[in-house]
Amino acid sequence: MSEQITSIVLAGVGGQGILLASEISARAAMFAGFDVETNEVHGMAQRGGSVLAQIRYGKKVYSPIVAKGTARVLVALEQIEALRFADYLADDGVAVASSQAIIPVTVSSGAAKYPQNVKQMLEDVFKKLVFIDAAKIAIDCGNIRAANTVLLGAMSNHLDLPMDCWYKAIQTAAKGKYTELNKKAFDAGRNYR
Amino acid sequence: MRKNVEQRLYDLAEDACKNKTNKIEWADKSLGIITSSIAYQYVREVWPEASVLKLGFAYPFPDKLIKEFATEVEKVLVVEELDNFLEEHIRSIGIKCVGREFVPGIGELSIPVLEKSRAAMEGRTLSAEKTPKYANELPARPPVLCPGCPHRGIFYALSKQDVIVTGDIGCYSLGTFKPLNRLDIILCMGGGISMAHGLDKAGEKKKVVGIVGDSTFFHSGITGLLDIAYNKGKSTIIVVDNRTTAMTGHQENPGTGLTLMGEETISASIEEIGKACGIKRVKTVFPYDMKNTQKVINEELEADEPSLIVSRAPCPLRERKKVGAIRKIDKTICKNCKMCLNLGCPAIDGAGEKPEINELLCSGCGLCEQICPFGAISTTKEEQL
Numbered sequence: 001m002s003e004q005i006t007s008i009v010l011a012g013v014g015g016q017g018i019l020l021a022s023e024i025s026a027r028a029a030m031f032a033g034f035d036v037e038t039n040e041v042h043g044m045a046q047r048g049g050s051v052l053a054q055i056r057y058g059k060k061v062y063s064p065i066v067a068k069g070t071a072r073v074l075v076a077l078e079q080i081e082a083l084r085f086a087d088y089l090a091d092d093g094v095a096v097a098s099s100q101a102i103i104p105v106t107v108s109s110g111a112a113k114y115p116q117n118v119k120q121m122l123e124d125v126f127k128k129l130v131f132i133d134a135a136k137i138a139i140d141c142g143n144i145r146a147a148n149t150v151l152l153g154a155m156s157n158h159l160d161l162p163m164d165c166w167y168k169a170i171q172t173a174a175k176g177k178y179t180e181l182n183k184k185a186f187d188a189g190r191n192y193r
Numbered sequence: 194m195r196k197n198v199e200q201r202l203y204d205l206a207e208d209a210c211k212n213k214t215n216k217i218e219w220a221d222k223s224l225g226i227i228t229s230s231i232a233y234q235y236v237r238e239v240w241p242e243a244s245v246l247k248l249g250f251a252y253p254f255p256d257k258l259i260k261e262f263a264t265e266v267e268k269v270l271v272v273e274e275l276d277n278f279l280e281e282h283i284r285s286i287g288i289k290c291v292g293r294e295f296v297p298g299i300g301e302l303s304i305p306v307l308e309k310s311r312a313a314m315e316g317r318t319l320s321a322e323k324t325p326k327y328a329n330e331l332p333a334r335p336p337v338l339c340p341g342c343p344h345r346g347i348f349y350a351l352s353k354q355d356v357i358v359t360g361d362i363g364c365y366s367l368g369t370f371k372p373l374n375r376l377d378i379i380l381c382m383g384g385g386i387s388m389a390h391g392l393d394k395a396g397e398k399k400k401v402v403g404i405v406g407d408s409t410f411f412h413s414g415i416t417g418l419l420d421i422a423y424n425k426g427k428s429t430i431i432v433v434d435n436r437t438t439a440m441t442g443h444q445e446n447p448g449t450g451l452t453l454m455g456e457e458t459i460s461a462s463i464e465e466i467g468k469a470c471g472i473k474r475v476k477t478v479f480p481y482d483m484k485n486t487q488k489v490i491n492e493e494l495e496a497d498e499p500s501l502i503v504s505r506a507p508c509p510l511r512e513r514k515k516v517g518a519i520r521k522i523d524k525t526i527c528k529n530c531k532m533c534l535n536l537g538c539p540a541i542d543g544a545g546e547k548p549e550i551n552e553l554l555c556s557g558c559g560l561c562e563q564i565c566p567f568g569a570i571s572t573t574k575e576e577q578l
Binding site for chain 2: 013014048086103110
């Protein structure tokens with residue numbers, strides 16, 4: 001497989017804004033002059049299920065599907081979803097995980113248990129991990145719903161896309177009153193240490 | 194006429210050989226791959242060095258082009274998803290090729306699948322895929338009916354009935370998951386109605402209920418309903434009418450009064466269509482009224498003739514507003530019977546000592562308040578003021 005292709009995997013729970021995050025990432029890569037392919041789970045996306053979105057960019061990209069073990073970054077909008085899709089990440093890839101926990105119905109109905117020591121598990125699985133309280137940062141920026149963009153900001157540190165492309169992507173994908181909120185959230189994520 | 198059709202196929206095959214969407218990408222000629230559609234995208238990444246014939250206009254087969262390609266390369270590999278349609282034809286015109294022995298015919302193709310095919314062709318074995326370390330310890334996260342979903346009331350009411358429930362594809366398919374678990378069979382669109390009739394006619398002892406959404410009813414449910422009336426069926430059909438085509442992203446349908454382009458148009462009546470089909474018992478329920486919904490379902494199941502129930506309330510996800518006032522559980526009254534958890538509502542969290550309602554998620558549909566046997570659930574004080 002071509003080595004010049006960068007793969008991004010976004011994981012989360014339907015309703016968290018994963019498709020907007022995918023759209024922004026794809027546009028940023030496109031504005032940077034790359035060929036881009038994306039692949040997303042629709043329909044289920046707003047209905048509380050596990051959701052995966054994939055973006056691949058490079059000089060020329062054919063397949064929209066990311067092969068396991070090849071993603072440069074894995075971004076999880078919900079903490080255990082990072083564990084669920086950990087196998088997509090390349091050995092030297094970076095995992096960016098939100099510390100947000102969303103309890104699935106299987107747990108609230110008592111049929112399954114939500115793991116207690118998620119941070120420890122994440123540190124065990126990922127060699128390079130950015131564990132970030134994206135929900136809190138988003139609230140500080142003005143709206144918890146911008147947690148997805150906070151994570152994109154944190155992810156952007158590990159990709160080769162210029163800042164003006166990210167801003168342009170945010171401006172065109174999150175329009176009107178949401179542009180400023182999302183830019184602010186993106187910056188907060190990018191500056192997170 | 195027949196002659197013209199045959200001649201047209203012959204002409205099209207000629208044309209296909211010149212069509213731009215059928216293209217040869219010459220490269221290393223030791224392997225030539227014939228492929229089409231999405232499989233081509235994977236092929237280009239797995240065999241970047243190979244020559245490729247990409248078919249965009251695959252039928253009638255561009256035989257001349259296929260032969261031209263095959264004679265130039267040392268070995269021909271056919272890569273296609275599912276049935277080996279191209280491969281069989283290519284063999285039938287006397288071209289030696291490989292395909293199905295390396296490319297699986299079940300499931301979707303992908304880069305990793307084809308990398309295995311390539312390894313097998315080259316006599317290599319790939320290391321086995323690893324599952325993520327903690328994968329088996331993670332709780333499953335199936336999609337669920339949203340908080341406030343009007344379908345929930347119908348599935349909960351059906352959970353009290355010893356009946357067989359048939360359904361099909363739409364948001365209401367989600368009624369199949371626990372704890373609602375109230376769909377026994379799911380098939381193609383409209384299948385909820387026709388399977389109900391089939392089971393009923395095949396002599397099923399239990400009463401059969403068929404579920405269908407409003408959009409699916411208009412798309413392919415009416416034929417089945419007419420069949421039930423005409424052939425003297427006795428099943429009960431429930432149309433869960435949420436005034437939109439929800440699962441695919443809230444498109445309009447013949448019942449909504451708007452075309453897909455947003456222009457005003459007729460709004461077809463499910464009830465009137467039912468009556469026109471010859472269904473005499475046609476009822477409409479508001480699914481957030483649990484008591485009446487259960488009463489109507491009871492009555493219709495007891496009837497000795499077919500029945501149509503239309504459960505009508507708009508999809509709150511489309512309306513983008515809460516159904517009603519947010520509910521709260523009074524922990525001093527709650528006896529922890531966990532009855533409310535049987536609704537499978539994402540807003541009710543049962544992971545703690547006693548169930549709790551997540552105020553951010555609650556849509557205020559009030560079903561939990563209606564089913565709580567101890568009166569522990571009510572609107573919050575602020576909401577009442």
